[in-house]
Amino acid sequence: MAERKPHIEVENLEIHYGDVPAVRGVSFSVQPGEQLTLLGPSGCGKTTTLRAIAGLEQPMAGEIRIAGAPVYSSAQHVNIPAEKRGLSMVFQSYAIWPHMTVFENVAYGLRVRRESKEAIAQKVERALDMVQMRAFSARGASQLSGGQQQRVALARAFVFQPSVLLFDEPLSNLDAKLRADMRIELRELQHRLGITSVYVTHDLEEALAMSDRIVVMKDGLIAQVGSPLEIYNHPRNAFVADFVGSANLIRGRNRTDLAMGDVVALETLSGHVVYGMAHGRPAGADLTFSIRTVHLGLSAAKPAGTQNVWPVRVERSVFQGDFTQTHVAWGDQRLVIRGAAMEPLPEGSEAFLSVEPKRVVLLEE
Amino acid sequence: MAQRTGLAMRRLNWSPQALAGALVALVAGLLVLYPVAFLLQAALNTGDPEARPPTEYGLDNFAGLLAYPQIILNTLTVSLAATVMALILGFVMAWIITRTNVPGRRFFEQMMVVPYYLTPLLGALAWSLLGTPESGFLNQVYRALGGSEYLIDINTPYGIAWVMALFEGSVAFVMIGAVMKSMDPALEEASQVMGASRLRTMLRITLPLVLPGVLGAAVFVFAEMLGSFAVALVLGLPNRYYVVTTAIYQLVQQYPPKIPVAAAMGTSLFVVMFVTLFIYRRIITAGSYVTITGKAFRPRVNDVGRLRYLLCAICVFYLFCSVVLPLLTLFYASIQNISTAFPPLSNFTTEHFYKAFTMNAATTALGNSLWLALWTATLGVLLMGLISWIIYRSRLPGASVIEYIVMFPQSVPRLIFAFGMMWAWLIFPIPIYGTLWLLLIAYLTVFLPLGVRTISGVMLQIDKSLEECAQMCGAGWGYRIRTVTVPLLWPGLIAAWLLLFVASIRELGASILLMGPHSKVITPSIVESWFASSTELTAAMALIQTLVVAIAVAVLMAITRRATTHITD
Secondary structure (H helix, E strand, O other), X not given: OOOOOOOEEXXXXXXXXXXXXXXXXXXXXXXXXXXXXXXXXXXXXXXXXXXXXXXXOOOOEEEXXXXXXXXXXXXXXXXXXXXXXXXXXXXXXXXXXXXXXXXXXHHHHHHHOOOOHHHHXXXXXXXXHHOOOHHHOOXXXXXXXXXXXXXXXXXXXXXXXOOEEEEEOOOOOOOHHHHHHHHXXXXXXXXXXXXXXXXXXXXXXXXXXXXXXXXXXXXXXXXEEEOHHHHHHOOOOHHHHHHOOOEEEEEEEEOHHHOEXXXXXXXXXXXXXXXXXXXXXXXXXXXXXXXXXXXXXEEOOOOOXXXXXXXXXXXXXXXXXXXXXXXEEEOOEEEEEEEOOOOOOOOOOEEEEEOOHHHOEEOOO | OOOOOOHHHOOOOOOHHXXXXXXXXXXXXXXXXXXXXXXXHHHHEOOOOOOOOOOOEOOHHHHHXXXXXXXXXXXXXXXXXXXXXXXXXXXXXXXXXXXXXXXOHHHHHHHOOHHHHHOXXXXXXXXXXXXXXXXXXXXXXXXXXXXXXXXOOOOOHHHHHHHHHHHHOHHHHHHHHHHHHOOOHHHHHHHHHOOOOHHXXXXXHHHHHXXXXXXXXXXXXXXXXXXXXXXXXXXXXXXXXXXXXXHHHHHHHOOOOOHHHHHHXXXXXXXXXXXXXXXXXXXXXXXXXXXXXXXXXXXXXXXXXXXXXHHHHHHHHHHHHHHHHHHHHHHHHHOEOOOOOOOOHHHEOOHHHHHHHHOHHHHHHHHHHHHHHHHHHHHHHHHHHHHHHHHHOOOOOOHHHHHHHHHHHHHOOHHHHHHHHHHHHHOOOOOOOOOHHHHHHHHHHHOHHHHHHHHHHHHHHOOHHHHHXXXXXXXXXXXXXXXXXXXXXXXXXXXXXXXXXXXXXHOOHHHHHHOOOOOOOHHHHHHHHHHHOOHHHHHXXXXXXXXXXXXHHHHHHHHHHHHHHHHHO
């Protein structure tokens, strides 16, 4: 793929709230048309970073460029106010103005831009069509449900064709079912509009489903950047492994004598030998592996093969609908296994635990 | 444009909002700090009192205060007595209304603010008619029933304290009631579930939990009472019983005036109040473990059985003393030629109301007050709205300093503020001393905390992202304010307008020092009329003023009620 000029570039961004650092030197870039997600637990600085791109938060240091031109730069003393950055944003609270109708809400950005009456009517209509809200055009904003407000907020955000759309946890106030539907709708809309977007969420599924690329943040720093698949399959460290889905972490001594090519092996304190993949990552004297809970297999009969097969005792088995979560005792550690088609094994029974070595990922730290 | 460099661009753009912010901050700073500076200058002036600027500075004036031990003693006696009474009243009423199943709780709760709107001045006038030893209506009735001499003497320290507690003590009710309301009933229920008796729960859980709140209210009310003026003036003057505020007024009004001593007295009072309010804030923050979770709870209502009729009677008695009786008394007096408890039929007349509406002095004063109230409210809403926006929304540097300055007049009695202002504007190059313009400036200054608190209260309820969203849609500051902020803030702005209007009509402390012979306003005129002309005419004027205030308050309540239902939709 040809190298294109990034649409948004964030460089060494630092933001403080009083004396408290919220963002401590963050750099990333967003390609034109790309959907990038900032993912992390609350307080990791993801929303603050988004608001700094929007121009609603004043950074301490660093630089933000949009289409090559700095909109904030501490070195050049540039800070362009939010309304002149040509971006748009969907807020967590939707921010639907209660004193205006749906039409007036959506038309706001166009009126600011002094478009003609006919153009406004036409564009608002088209935008409301795209979010299936045309029938509600004359409604007052306070008569809308949460999901409807969400759609109006969306239409209002893209109707004036901004160069970038920013999303601040737009789905977090919806109930679970609606959220899943809106996720797909949003993704489709984003594809149709082909607009560059930055999306903030703490919801893993949302991030995986919606993004071209994910930036995982922790304590104001970037923990990992990568595609949803990369992030999920090859977490760099224990934080990402644990935050992005559920994972078992296994620590032990590096058994260099068993290593072969990209395959590395460790021995735990209780003497279990585990084989995993290094994916080119450097292996020191002590290793940490991450294994997704869904990649562990559990069976009553001993599976074929000798690598990564261990006898275990089932401690607890909890049926949770789409999957069954099983806890097993494995040496001095407890492992968590999630399986869908698994017939629940009786608690206290003996079983065999297995995992393919390619599902066992070496962490960097 | 992005190429601009240098210091000007370091932290902020000199956008219109930054300019407006700087300008408003400057105006607010000037309004508040300019008179305070002159107050301090006068207090430290030990040279020729007529020389301006002073030729010598020193602390002699403060040492001179020791020559007035009686005034300090009087002030402490009255303030302490009034605080204790206000707290007892406030606590009992708050407990009855928020925690028991007394009949008519809702009604009583709404009525509790009425004494405050009636003003301490009106209360003092009415109780003076009721309780002076010789001619007080109550004492006349007492003698008619066979008593000798008199039943009560309102012109005593405790009489003054009683009226102050009745009419300025509702703040104690509001504060203690808020604490009782914000207490999670689960805390008490937990105690009972664990097997504690009702009494034990009351002593070990309820009381410790509300105590910091009550203590906070005590300190706050005490500070209020220290700065109280109207009641002590009306009830204390006949016996030459002075507290610090009335003493300052006397020192400034007498001939020759003792400006430096008055200034030193004012400064000391203001320091004491400042310290007291500081202590109050410490108590409130230190005791915040109490109950304040920001959540509103439905307080648990105690079934008090038969006792509720007694409690109801207490509420009725309180409202009778603070609302019904004063209004009836004033009305009764205003329709008599010479007021007495048992008048012959021929004594009744409407002459005083006729006079109040035709007499030049009264109509001019009322007209001036209305004019001032209209302008104070209109300009005030503009200024205070901008200030609120700057403090709570702008993210401009120094916003918290502005907040501090703006809230400053709260801890200075208005009389003392006006004293600083009088001294400051006397030498101002533009001759506004003795005109309504000076009163307008004074009102705008002393009501800054009232207006800013009212508007910012509503502003803080409006989600910030509503404005930010307009910004993201590309709207500049002015457009944003016009299309989003102001329409959303509208109910708050109207409420603030009416509150400022009412406050201006009733203002006494600042007006009494600043009004000139050609800029009379209504409340000080009522006081003047009380001391100089007829009691009955004064009663009529006070009732007319009350009617104007009542109409404004009724409109206010109708609007705020509609606004709150609109928001909760």
